[in-house]
Amino acid sequence: MGPRGFFKIYQDLLVRRPYFVQAVQTGVLMAAGDVISQSAVEKTPLTSIDVARTLRFSSIGFFVVGPVMRFWYGILAKHIGRTGKTVALKKVFFDQVFFAPCILCVILIAIAVLKGKNVEAVKEELKLNYLDVLITSYTIWPFVQIFNFYFVPLHYQVLLVQTVALFWNTYLSWKTQRKRMLEKIKKLE
Structure with missing residues (x-):
């Protein structure tokens, strides 16, 4: 199957199952961002990648970020409109003022909770990173x-955002693991 055939299948699935497709692509791209963070930024050999960490990060994309983003973009389209410069600027305003701060908080809390942190440690992670x-x-x-x-x-729209987010996810993965990396370095000294 060539690229056209794959794209056709993708389009068909996107129309029939938009939330599922958005969840899968977001989960996959968040996993890829975490692997890039571990291998390229943190210099972990591919054979030593923390698979559990990657699965945790990916699950946030699959169960939370992908579906929520698809829902949010639908709300924006329904209540603000679909096309035009003014519509685009209004969507960016609402997206950046209301959605971005909330979804980032949810993601950071989810990362901390999935790492097994208690409430106090989650609050500390938020103070450190948010x-x-x-x-x-x-x-x-x-x-x-x-x-x-x-x-x-x-x-x-979610696909475009998640494609750009591959780099964002790399940063986010690195940022949320930085304290852990510094603790490992101190133990080695």
């Missing part, structure tokens, strides 16, 4: 979302 991650997101996502909401049809 503001920094949110500020970094504002240097990237408003520009991506302007393009996304203005040029990309609704059913491909």
Whole structure:
């Protein structure tokens, strides 16, 4: 099967099962971001990748981020509109002011909980990472979302965002594991 055949199957599935397709692609891309973080950024050999960590990160994409993003983009399309410059700018405003801070908080909490952290440790992780991650997101996502909401049809918007998010997920994975890496380095000293 060639690329056209694969794309046709993807389009058909996207129309019939949009939430499932968005969940799968988000989970896969979050897993890829975590593997890139471990191998390229943290310099972990591929044979020593923390598979459990990758599965935890991926599950957040599959069960939370993908479906929630698809739902959110549908809400924006329904209540704000689908096309036009003003519509795109309004969507970016609502996305960045309301959705981004909330979804980042949910993701950071989910990462900490899936690592087995208790409530106090989750709060500490949020203090350590949330503001920094949110500020970094504002240097990237408003520009991506302007393009996304203005040029990309609704059913491909999550795919575009998740493609860009491959790099974002790499950063997010690294950022949320940084404290753990520093603790490992101290133990080695």
